[in-house]
Amino acid sequence: MKNYSIKKVETKNEMKEFLKLFDYWHKKGLVGFVPIFILYRHKDKGELYLLKDTNKNKTIGIAWIIERKRPYNFYQVKTLALSPDYHAKGLGEYFLRGLVDPLHKQGFDLITSVVSGNEPAMNLYRKVGFKTYDTKTSKKGVITDEMVFPAGKGRVI
Ligand SMILES: CC(C)(COP(=O)(O)OP(=O)(O)OC[C@H]1O[C@@H](n2cnc3c(N)ncnc32)[C@H](O)[C@@H]1OP(=O)(O)O)[C@@H](O)C(=O)NCCC(=O)NCCS
Numbered sequence: 001m002k003n004y005s006i007k008k009v010e011t012k013n014e015m016k017e018f019l020k021l022f023d024y025w026h027k028k029g030l031v032g033f034v035p036i037f038i039l040y041r042h043k044d045k046g047e048l049y050l051l052k053d054t055n056k057n058k059t060i061g062i063a064w065i066i067e068r069k070r071p072y073n074f075y076q077v078k079t080l081a082l083s084p085d086y087h088a089k090g091l092g093e094y095f096l097r098g099l100v101d102p103l104h105k106q107g108f109d110l111i112t113s114v115v116s117g118n119e120p121a122m123n124l125y126r127k128v129g130f131k132t133y134d135t136k137t138s139k140k141g142v143i144t145d146e147m148v149f150p151a152g153k154g155r156v157i
Pocket of ligand 1: 025030031078079080081082083086087088089090091092093094114115118119120121123124125127
């Protein structure tokens with residue numbers, strides 16, 4: 001998509017921008033709480049990404065992908081969120097596909113967890129190829145759809 005690019009978080013400033021948007025959506029209850037040290041140095045920290053509006057040199061989206069080794073090798077989309085001003089323009093789909101399609105093509109299953117009733121996110125993940133394989137209720141009573149985009153090797157969680 002012209003004028004938008006996906007950038008891995010590599011500098012302190014990029015991390016600051018990631019955290020700003022992360023905090024915004026966390027306060028709205030759509031992305032889960034994550035202790036800050038995990039984002040910096042936990043073994044499960046995975047990779048953080050920004051979606052940039054290159055014309056305005058502005059960060060407009062964040063994503064967090066974690067590689068999982070057990071019970072087999074697959075990837076988890078932990079977070080995907082865009083600034084409200086940029087919703088419903090096809091950018092969430094562009095961002096998600098840009099991150100998951102290369103992994104899926106390499107044969108990796110992808111999983112994610114979406115707060116049930118978060119229709120924009122559920123529909124986006126379904127459109128890209130994810131389907132619900134389970135639902136969970138957290139200690140705080142939050143119900144989530146557990147979704148998988150299987151790579152076709154028959155290894156569904
Ligand atoms: C989920 C989110 C990333 C979608 O991004 P987006 O850029 O608005 O989505 P797109 O414009 O790329 O739309 C792609 C598909 O998503 C679905 N979708 C997007 N917005 C929707 C809405 N308001 N209602 C229902 N479905 C919606 C549709 O299936 C759409 O495909 P279509 O246009 O062919 O109907 C965005 O709403 C967001 O940042 N939400 C807050 C954070 C969040 O909930 N993240 C997910 C959990 S971590």
